[in-house]
Amino acid sequence: MRPVDTTRFALGAATGNRLRTVLLMLAMSIGVAAVVVLTALGDGARRYVVNEFSSLGTNLVIVLPGRTQTGGFSPMNVITGTPRDLTIEDALAVKRAPSARRVAPIVVGTSEISGSGRLRETVVVGTVADYYAVRNFTMAQGRFLPEEDWTRGSPVIVLGAKVRADVFGSTPALGQFVRIGDRRFRVIGVLGTSGMGLGMNTDELAFVPIATAQQMFNTNTLFRILVEARNREAIPVAKEQVREIIRVRHGGEEDVTTITQDAVLATFDRLLGTLTLGVAGIAAISLAVAGILVMNVMLVSVSQRTSEIGLLKALGATEAAVRNAFLTEAAMLSFAGALLGYGMGQLGAWIIRELYPTLPAYAPQWAVIAAIGTALVTGLLFGFLPAKRAAALDPVMALAKR
């Protein structure tokens, strides 16, 4: 039989029983739609996190005090103490590394900011002018911390957007004074609203010069040193240089952990990627169930159309022709269902994007192809047995049936 005729025959069979066809297509489409929506969600989350990380500034090498024996990144390293301090002088030394473009040491603590009659407990970050460039900040008002001697701190402060709103409300903040403990600071800038960066929402932070922060929190050790490498290729080199510089300064002891932002990002990327894959895989189980349904219905179909098949064979159709006709029917059903599911899935992803504009919920191409492909393969696989049965029917027996 010519492919055109095969297709027409299959189409006729499908449209002949509309409800059944619709139900089969629905079953297939649920699976495909689920995979599309879920991968859109998962990939959206992954991209969101990667984007947020990139907002930290690219080409970053991060130095943390403390190190595990295995050298890995562990939760215990998040905040820890060490016998030997990580100092501003260490940071200054790191600044001289050939592959380092910018260096920003930071100190972090919590404190109460009072101003304009209000009190707000805030996380305060002590840092230097270069932090602005390293973190790709934008100012809403004023300017960031001034370029100055790191060991001296002028009494100025930059507020995150939410801190400003909480302390000053609708009154202007620039030029005003706030108190932290028994120190006064002049507000010289307000940050533009931004998203999360490595766990802390910058809107809820306040920035002061690092030396001042060290005095305030009575700590000699730095929380982190951020190092921006000259370019992407220089990152590993910069990492090594920084490690070596600090090791020498610390009497040959390696008591810091140096990680690249890339490495952290890669971990998250991999984690979320695997998660998305896993989730999609579970959704795809439903495609197998849809396949079982296709087989079921087609088997019924074959037994109901026995006389029709007998007639075809009596009229000269070969076994292959009959088998192909049924396989084509299965393939068409699966494909149509997959397309329908694709449409439904994209609609779902669109709805998610509308509801959560910050989440780039786009179904990745590999997922779409995999879903539609799996649907097709499943349909063909499960359509095979019924097709074989149809092909193997004895024409005489088939025609004799009522």
Next chain:
Amino acid sequence: MILRDGVFLAMRAITAHRMRSGLTLLGIAVGIAAVILLTSIGEGVHRFVLAEFSQFGTNIIGVAPGRVKTGGAAPSGLPTSVRPLSFDDARALQRLPNVTAIGPVVFGNAEIEGNGRTRRTTVYGVNEDALQVFNMRVAAGQFLPRDEWEGARAFVVLGSTLKNELFGSGNALGAKLRTGGLQFRVVGVLAPKGQFLGIDLDDTAFIPTARAMELFNKEGLAEIHITYAEGADASKVAAAARAILTARHGREDFTLTTQADMMRTLGNILDILTMAVGALGSISLLVGGVGIVTIMTIAVSERTSEVGLMLALGARRGTILGLFLGEAVVLAALGGVAGLVLGFGLAQLIHLVIPALPVHTPVLYAVLAIVLASMIGLAAGVLPARRASKLDPVESLRAE
């Protein structure tokens, strides 16, 4: 019609087309199996994590300096310009009723030198109560002795991994260790405890809190652990602690967390995760339901004349509805049982292959699975069954 007869007729209908019924059943079974498998893993992880947590004992309240603001949690351990927690604070808390132990804690990361080797490890500054608080056992020697906190002697107790790394199989008791310019004498070695949420408890050294403060150059305590009597009301103890510290500090510049709170939060998160994962599995169930709708629709169209016959024999339309609906429910329920067995079996198999992955299938889940399957059968069977019950007897009898 008696229920027994209804079930009998349903079973006859189902077994009349074994392949068809089997495949329909299989659809539901796969869906239920997926749900059971996934929720078993989720439940297993939940129990495992909670068990790990409770190895610290559940009667603990943690006090940390700095106030956690709603919406913006400052991680504990950050330095703060508010008043730090001190030994005196800890002693004040010790006097509270129902408090059985107080643990002032400082921790950090340091390189320890001993027996000619060095190892970078976690160092915990604790007091003699830490053994009880952390639910640890001494393998050799003793734990840190009861000493005046400020002037505690420079003893150190080693975790099992740390001991092995530094001393191998040799004796560690009495040895001298150096770290950060300070010297300590080993008085005890702990039995292996294992990991807790990724943190290796055996690669740890325990020294007195005051000495740790010296080592890490800290002025205040990182945390105070309050252990209270079994059966005492946690909220009352917490309230009392809060009152005392607020009085001492002038205001509430610290955060109290009860172990129960943490476990509850953690439990909730895990539950949500398990449910989400279960929901994923039920996508397959949805398709299985569509399968039942399809097959029942086919069945009704095939047995149209049979419906006419039943009407002629005096069956009420409600009975016809019930018969077809019952068939769908029985089919689905059988699929549910099969899926339950399959899912349970798979969960156990996976646990065998990956012993590290805990699984647990609560009886409740099993029951719910069957109920869920039956309800899907009910929902899926409604439309075809209604169609059947609305058939015109004359037309139906005429049908092939």
Next chain:
Amino acid sequence: MNSPPTALIELAGIERVFRLGDSEVHALHELDLRIDAGEYVAVMGPSGSGKSTLLNLLGLLDRPTAGTYHLEGRDITTLSPQEQAQVRSQRIGFVFQSFHLVPRLTAAENIALPMMLAGVAPAERAKRVTQALDDYGLTDRSHHRPDQLSGGQRQRVAIARATIMQPAMILADEPTGNLDRATGEEVIRLLEELNTRGVTLIVVTHDAAVGRRARRRLDMEDGMIRADTRVAAA
């Protein structure tokens, strides 16, 4: 054996109109009919004459467009669907040309079906089925499915089923249509035996030989009764 006639069935002014596309078909028109208990009636006529429609109406499978139908003194047309179902269950037995046995049930189970539908207890059912199987010579076929029975055996199962609830009347629609002559005669004899025991028998047939055996003959054409002939008891 002439018992005083009590009107079993009374049809008055029956109309049954079907809508086919734009046109109306009067399957039954201005029909009046009275049948007494114990009668043996044959309804004959060409196809399209309305005889099957009349039977369906008598058996409460169909409702008249106009007119009244009294069965055992009750006005059937005012009954609710539930009540009608009950009447079908208890007062009427059907025998069809194509038997309409449930293919997946055994002979015994097919016979028991009306009792199952009526909610009769299993023990009682078993007793009556055993008796029926014996009456119709089907005892060694009781566990066979319809596709394992001959045409005659199938119709006997159908008759056993139709009578198991001891109805007042049997409606048979071409009961011998799918059977060979010898078997057909046997089936008619079985039905007539039921009639001698007092069960009203109404047979729709196009077979003149069958029609001749009845004691009353209704000839139908174009939805109306053209002739109503009573034959002297044979």
